[in-house]
Amino acid sequence: MTAPLSFSDAGLPEQPGVLLVDDDEVNLLMTAVALRGRGFAITEASSGERALELLAHWTPDIIVLDALMPGLDGFATCRALRKMAGFENVPVLMLTGLDDDASITRAYQAGATDFYVKATQWSLLAGRLQYLLRASRTRIELERSKAKLGRAQDLARMGSFDWRRAEGGLAMSPEGLRVFGFGPPDRVSLRQLLRMVPRDDRRAFLRLLHDVLRHSSVLATDVPIHLWDGRQRIIHVEAEPEFNDHGHGAGYTGIVQDVTDRRIAEDKIRHLANFDALTGLPNRRQLIWRAERALEHARRLQHQFALLLIDLDRFKIINDTLGHSAGDDLLMEVARRLRGCVRHSDQILEGALEAAGSRSHRSLEAVGRLGGDEFVALLPEVGDDDDAARVAQRVLEVMREPIFVSGQECFVTASVGVAIFPRDGATVADLIRNSDVAMYSVKNQGRNASAVYSSQLAGQGREKLELETALHKAIERHELVLHYQPKIDVRQARMVGAEALMRWNRNGRLVPPNDFIPLAEETGLIVPLSEWALREAARQAKAWQTSFGFSDSIAVNLPSNLFSRSDLIEHIHQCVTAFNVPHRVIMLEITESSLMKDLQDVIPALHRLNEIGVEIAIDDFGTGYSSLAYLTTLPISELKIDRGFVRDLGITPQSSAVVQAIIALARALGLRVIAEGVETLRQMEVLHRLGCGAMQGFLFSRPIPADDLEAWLLQTVLPRQAPWIGQASELEFGADLGRAAGGRLL
């Protein structure tokens, strides 16, 4: 009687609760005793009615029913309890007589789980009960795991289906139905589902289905569908074939999953990785990928392809003047226009391009953004240079229309460099570098044009190229600074202006102007450099105005080709407007030699500059061959006596004669005159005696940073501490004396 359970299955109740129902009290007692001895907890009921009463309040692990009982017999009891909530799956063992085949059938019909022929072999009965309990537990676990799977599938927007070839039917799980927007009671046919696929995709999908069926292969694909409410989803379908005993494909079993969100996320990631966030154009990575493919195609199919490097002119200045957000707006508009210049394809290209056939490289054609204001147009197949040149010309043309940003009309031009495979480079890197060389040659020659690469262009040499590249970046890296040399009126011992001189702080070393200005002029970089200088000078004028009431002008040196640029006036206007200073704070210096060289081109600009209040000084005067006839008509304000003459003052009588002549000329023309390179008191004294009171040079101050200049004013000029001030005062006479001694020194 104390025998333990013969099966100690994990997960089974320690003492399974058994409801034992038998009208034969003897048998009931014996069975109860026998089963208790085998570890079951027995509750006895001597009739079906009594059993149902008990079940109203209690759920046993298993129910054992005698089939034949007076009143409610085993079958009726079983039917009744199966209808009770919670008893749908409780195992019921029906006890029958050995000679009672009919009862066995009836037992199953009534919902019994199993039958057992009454006998006194109690161990067999106990074993059967254990078996039924295990089966029931397994069944419960299966139900739970099905429910879990259902929940998991719902969460994953996934469902399963079976498709039988013979029955031609599709059985979709409730979760699967939900994926397609149906409810559990809906029946849905394969035909119905196919109708949800947009027509074009449907045709391709059907082709795939036929193919898969013919080969009994695995199906795995994504299909777009329209739900009944109009929403578009992407459904992943994955199914594998099932075979019958003869090895014939009998059907398919598989899953469907709504992968729309994942696809959107994937597309987004792919887009972010391949496209420029600002302009939506292919980015550097995507461009290079496309260029590599284009190169492979061109090599294989023996044709040429072209790479156009498009760099906006003076974008930096627009960005600085109007702000970055305006700069972004401008880039977006430029991107939009550039797209129109080629058969732009936005397709993300990463996978198999080959499938699309031999002309597939056409889809590589695009405009992309390399970064900053640099764009690339990729022409995967060109017949000759002219094809590429035509596109370059189109690029220049689309830029002609003004672009409105921040309520302003901006005129943007571009410089385009073209490199053609295979002639101008065998690799994408070579092609990009050489298109860059071509692009810079355009910048040199005044921008707003295009050029095809040639080996002569590359002759500039590597070192120079490096310096040039570094110089190119110098502006955006804020490596350039302006130093200022004061212009002094020695009679009044006061500063009457300053000349701005550019310095390049390269890797912590100050590069002297002689080492980079010639290169900048040669490469055209002098243009952005000068434009930066103008802007910086305007900024500084404002800063000084605020700090000590500066109201003179800052002179900026410009090469003559800048004067011939139509946008110079506009640029100066933008600079002074940006800092809210009058136009006259900017003075422009042009060397005599360059002025005379480009005289015809420069004259109109000089007039216009003069009109808006920007004065012009002629630098290094006396060294060139000025046409005196022109000089009388030019709208200039100041002559700067070349340092060479000043240096020799008091040493050679000729220099003194030249200086005297220049001063006389200036007087005659009504121009101011100023001497450069004044280093000694003697030179100052001679100049003064000759009638030139305005000077600049080391005697007064070297070119110094803006802050130092302010300090110099405060510590040297104001307290009248410098040796030249005493000297100058002694030279002073007449009305000027009073002013020099007075308070208005600055």
Add this chain to the structure above:
Amino acid sequence: MNAKPTSSAAAPLILDEKALAVLRELDPDGRHGVLLRVMRTFESSLLRLMTQTVEARDRGDLEAARHIAHTLKSSSASVGALALSACCGDVERMVRTGDTADIGARLENLLSEGERALAAVRAMLRT
């Protein structure tokens, strides 16, 4: 009629030893008194069923008789009253097959075997 079974008329009955052995197996050391409990249960059940048999016979309710016979068939076999069990089997089968011409005699037979079994059980309970 006379519902009370008579206690004479037949030779004393010996309960089948094999059946008793099965019962003893349920309670090998007799700790739970299973044998006596079974006998007592059988005694009261037998008395009740015999009364019901008489009533069924008097009413001519063969279906009731069949149910009684079915129940008594297995419980009498359990306690080793094999002759009674056989009688019950006969009655049950006759009713089920509709071969009821001789049913009166069979029921009498069942009742008299019941009496013998009752006596045997009581004798056992007395010891």
